[in-house]
Amino acid sequence: VRIARFTDGSEPGFGVVEGSVEEGTAEIAGIAPHPFGPFSFTGVRRPLGEVRLLAPVLPSKVLCVGKNYADHAREMGGEAPARPVLFLKPSTSVAGPGDPITLPPDSERVDYEGELAIVIGRLCRDVPPERAFEVVLGYTCANDVTARDQQSADGQWTRAKGHDTFCPIGPWIETDLDPADVALRTTLDGELRQNSRTKLLVHDVPALIAYMSAAMTLLPGDVLLTGTPGGVGPMRADQTVAVTVEGVGTLTNPVRAR
Template identity: 55%
Template sequence: MRIARFSIDGNVAFGVVEGDAGSSDGLVLDIIKGHPFAEFERSGKRVPLDKVRLLPPVLPNKVVAIGRNYAEHAAEMGGEVPEAPVAFFKPSTSVIGPGDPIVYPSFSREVHHEAELAVVIGRMCSQVPRERVADVILGYTCANDVTARDVQRTESQWARAKGFDSSCPLGPWVVTDVDPADLAVMCTVNGEQRQLGRTGQMVRSVEDLVVHITEAMTLLPGDVILTGTPAGVGPINVGDEVAVTIEGIGTLTNKVIKRG
């Protein structure tokens, strides 16, 4: 099931996306009653997808991101896979949706794309045992962990480098029935392939990450975990169109603009 969050006529709602998963043509939204973090009913009221504005599929209280979770990416960054997962936060104000602009930060001269699988939490959870991880996950979406790389190099904390406004595109929707174990993850810039990896290359699996994170903190419905990026990260510039495609989920596209 694909669940989208959208705006129409000034109202925000969730809907189930219906239509050919391999094409954006003819897709429609069956508006749901309530929200997807509990049992819900479809209203039967349908609206064409091209008549609405897609929003970030969730508004997370927090985004917990994991660094260097692919060995080849760790190597290209000049390091090895860390002994324990490296976690950092991206604030809720960094989140944007499909089609929203990535605003190039004024304090950076080197901004990079990082295509990632994002885990969307479906229920409040803490101290989750491995065998219960699937029970706390609503589904998965595409993410771009946009990074001011020059700032990341010079500041020991990554709050500004990773947390600036518009640095966390998410979307286009949440897919609830995909197996995250071995999905293709691709990033293109202006149609040119930059990254291509598989989630099966992750050093630590989705289960590993949920267990590790919830040992320390409570996750809330709508919270997001970014699982790391494969090799091939590189610069994006004003005017570029960046697309993250994940097998079985869809494509998240954003254009880079200059701060006004």
């Protein structure tokens, strides 16, 4: 199922998206208390077009991996490292579908990086790869927005990747997906800029969950970013960026000057 967070003007809540987005018949049915345990339907039901979708989860942490597609590692001037290189984005960087990505005034170049994101379903640590899928709630699209000039200036990537709005996720969490080989595409103003498949991940989803959960405890709602393929590039104000993960959906965000 597709699990979203939404507001119809009152308190934000979780909901299940039913019907077809393409055919315009999609509706959202409210659930409570949350999707990380048993939940029930609240009785609220709205046409999807009449609610505002929010980031589908508010993660305690967003744990990411760098250079996890060989073509992106090459375009950054190196090779994919033998071990995953981990970094964090702060929860304050999370934005929802449709939310503007705000360009910080102190960067000259802000890039999109389309990615498959994993949403963790339960507290876990030291998860063996063969049990990795047991701790996954589902998958969503993410944009690991990066101030490229700050990334190279700082060495550490925290500031470059940590600005407010630099982690759009959404539009919802798809719980029924085999992430082994799905298409991942990023468009800028409708032009295809990244076009890859998750089978090209250097470290695949089970390997990443095993490695990340050996480094630190993962909590329900934590979001793991799996890396971006080749084709990264800059965004300018008033452009629109969209990340599509096959089987999940499309995350679209406008870009705005601050």
